[in-house]
Amino acid sequence: MAEIASLIDGFGAALSPVNLLWALLGVTIGTAVGVLPGIGPALTVALLLPLTFRLDPAASLIMFAGIYYGGMYGGSTTSILLNTPGESASIVSALEGNRMARAGRGAAALAAAAIGSFVAGTLGTVGLTFLAPVVAGIAVDFGPPEYVALMALAFVTVSALLGRSLLKGGASLLIGVTIGLVGIDEQSGDARLSFGLPALLDGIDVVVVVVALFALGETFTRLMRGTGGETVEPVRDRAVLSRSDWRRSWPAWLRGAALGFPIGSLPAGGAEVPTFLSYSAEKRLSKHRSEFGRGAIEGVAGPEAANNAAAAGVLVPLLTIGLPTSATAAVILTAFQSYGLQPGPQLFSESGPLLWTLIASLYIGNVMLLVLNLPLVRMWARLLTIPAYAIYAAVLVFATLGTFASGGTATDLLVLYALGLLALLMRTAGVPVAPAVVGLILGPLLEQELRRALALSQGDPAILVSSPLTITLWVLMLLALALPAVARLVRRDVGAAPAREEGEEAFTRS
């Protein structure tokens, strides 16, 4: 087990007091920027990059990895407490987490997210340590047809996010797909739905849409309704996580990690798809299905774990084939290069010790994040005791600042506020906003990969089922479609009471 020996050497280097300090600095900055909507880890690392040219490479990579993991942690906090996801991967946490927070269980939701992040982050790092070459080998077989099948599977499973009314959920999904169409079409180079505005040529940044739909929508809805003086009782329970919370959370953490790591490792990875899949899986499997939509702890634990495991997964293609699959990974790649390291298949043999130090520091960073976040959970939850007007004023300020910081143009702000008003309309009409984000993320991916696949085959649709991987994924999709129907049939055969039947129906759709 050469890996273990190398890893121990890595720990030896990472555990030096100075490197621990860099890791601590990294996770602290990471958590803070994760909390702010719009300012993500990518921008932070890019800004810090020139400051670290004189640093020892190990120290700065350790700090960047800390920022990266910390950002994932921080994003969940605002999602849960304020229903304001700072980045697209923590949208799903907002769904159940915010309900829990409003029911006085904010601390439990935060703890489930923090421990889940720790468990999944650690499992993901273990996966990175031992499975990286294997996973990279499989991931390389993912071409356009395989992505089409994966996206179709994701689309089918996210029906769980659609909410009570299929029609309203579907409308929201289409709004998202439409927003996703804005900008230059990748294959033809033609501009779509850009209305001649140069700033729209590159499409609308997912972060801007997320901040608008969630943060501004929430704020505007408040403005229309409340007096603004109300607050929420932040902590109802004595223990942060009750025994039953633990029992319900741990399988969700493991399942989330199992979904997040492999999907995050794919060359076109991303953390959103596994969080969607995890949420649907938890909802299907839960014994407390009726709680979904009202604050089910599995709905926070699973997606948060998936999110963090995916963050570790993203490092697999980065370190093994030199392929950045997220904005932050791209910036970390730049950092690698500025220290003369060439990420790629030879990285492990050429720069082994440095890499193992980095991996060891990921384990350490995870522990630090847990230590940093868990005791603060109750304190963060108390944030809710601030009267609503103050909270939402701050949300508005930071949403605006963050959007301007990431985009840098006044048009971004116009788009932000226009979409915020759209969100207000949607909320007033009872249309859920989460499916719009799903459509926005999955729609363009599915479209581009489908067109690429068909161009590769010169229009022959047989390419979509041309490999064992694609067939497996399509079968999974059919199963996901058929299972609820089959389950209903079986139940009918056993002769369930009609009243219960109706209840089940409502739950599966809710």
Place this chain on the structure above:
Amino acid sequence: MTDENTPGAAGGSAARRRRRGLARAGPFAAAAAVTVLLAGTAVAGGERETEHGFAEGAQFRILAPADPGGGWDQTAREMQAALRDQVGRAEVYNVGGAGGTIGLNQYARLPADPTELMVTGLIMVGAIETSGSEVTMDDTTPLARLTTDYEVIVVPEGSQVRDLADLVDLMREDLKAVSIAGGSAGGVEQILAGLIAQEIGADPAEVNYIAHAGGGELLSTVLSGRSTAAVSGVSEILPQIEAGRLRPIAVSSAERLPMLPDVPTLRESGVDVELSNWRGVVAPAGISREEERRLEDLIMTMARSRGWQEALDRRGWGDAALAGPEFEHFLQAERKRTTEVLDRIGLT
């Protein structure tokens, strides 16, 4: 959204209020710390006077018209480091998207201030044509070309295609059956694919070109072996070539490249095409001749500095420093050639 808020207990004991105060301070202190940090990196050290005497005490700002991580961003940040000795701390900011035309649009609105620079390159020249942008390179003052990156044509390791002649034969036989993966529509890779088709007497518009938004997506298509060939910047794809996953069959440079000495150029293989993905720097339109001359001196001094030369080595960029009228002629020629081929592909 249902309102499930319970009215909070206003007031409360002093201890409780103190705790709340602390809770309140937490997130905002963190936020404030970050804001200060971010602002700090942008502002600190800008006060130094420049030897070149541009707007005393003013800080240089470099616009990277792309998101962090890409070639233009790297160029801007390397310039920031290499210019430090001459102008102190410069600020780099990113306005990404649409092949740099979004950044260009914003840049063209700036006043004629010689401390405002922008990184540019062939991709922007192409994107201006494909997007029909009203703002063009005429709305800037071209200063200098700095670097080149060459393109390499690769095939999957198990491919039947052994060299460029094989690929050309396939293209002559059935152009549409040869899929060529590359970067965004109208970018350097598609221009190269179009130029090759044009050179072998085929219609550039008929090339089965599969566009990708970034290096990651492109690699996932090529490595899966679904496309016949792919075109990519050399530095981006070198690790895959070294690992033997992809086989290089030709480079787009005039002479063989030091990092790929065994790979023939397009010319050697009988296709008379040469293309470099050059990057350079421009100033706003309307600056005076004197300012333009001093800026060119500043950039060329930087290009000769040790820091810059080290950056070129580290990044694997070719040194292509060229300023003054020579650069302006070069730029005109590139605009003409790019417009022609994009016209023939049907992308303008």
